[in-house]
Amino acid sequence: MNFQNEKIVTTLTKIHPLDLSLTLDCGQSFRWAESDDGRWHAVVKNKSVFAEIQGDDLLIYGDDDEAFWRAYFDLDRDYNAICNNLSSDKWLNKAIEAYPGIRILKQEPWETLCSFIISQNNNIPRIKGIISRLCCLLGDDLGDGDFTFPSAEVIAQKSVEDLTPLRAGFRAKYIIDAAKKVTSGEVSFKKIASASMDEARAELQKISGVGPKVAECALLYGFGRVEAFPVDVWVRRIMQELYPEGLPEVTQGVEGVAQQYLFHWRRNVENPFEV
């Protein structure tokens, strides 16, 4: 454990609702893990950081950039208002009541894009493994077993063979294509940040290996676009079972938030549809 972490603390107030476990371990992020002392640990901003809820506050150890963390945890979006509104729908109400406090993270765009390329046709334990090996192989060593997420510039110089140790399978060539296009500016994060949803989707899908699902995940979890709506096998199931006519109108503009609650609920509740 790094003692420097204990000296640098950001205290974030007015955080409710926020459940760290649900938010950090619900499939939107792959690098946070619960440490022995019950805090959550990850490498973010190329620093080893710890997070915990203390009373009504969220404490970040290891970094003092308050504005960054407010954005990262989406603390200035009024989730009480959003969830109250979504709760007018019967099923969303059940989902939100079952797992309150899930928030959409705004993670670093490159890490998010690369992670969701790796996530395709894959399960969470293995996604975490591949990402962990990627950071270990090409990231900077921070000590204590922590590595930064390798930059697009570093990955762009690698070959598919170089990535063999990741055991990423056919995704290796996609990772490299993404790194090259991001590094060259052919795919511009700056452009995506200010573009319309459709333009942003198209920009991301210039990358080989980025289809609708991966693009939507990158926009939702890496660019703060809460109107993005990733449809994976679970969400497709939910749509068929509950919303064959499409999402209810209350989700307009916050489809991604609705998706996250429905996804978690459908995966974790035993009998979701019993009254």
Add this chain to the structure above:
DNA sequence: AACCAGGCGCATA
């Protein structure tokens, strides 16, 4: 249009 690619976690047997 159906199939496979590179694996591997997981459930079931």
Add this chain to the structure above:
DNA sequence: TATGCGCATGGT
């Protein structure tokens, strides 16, 4: 211990 299933995208 073995067997089948699921998993997003691109290419055949």
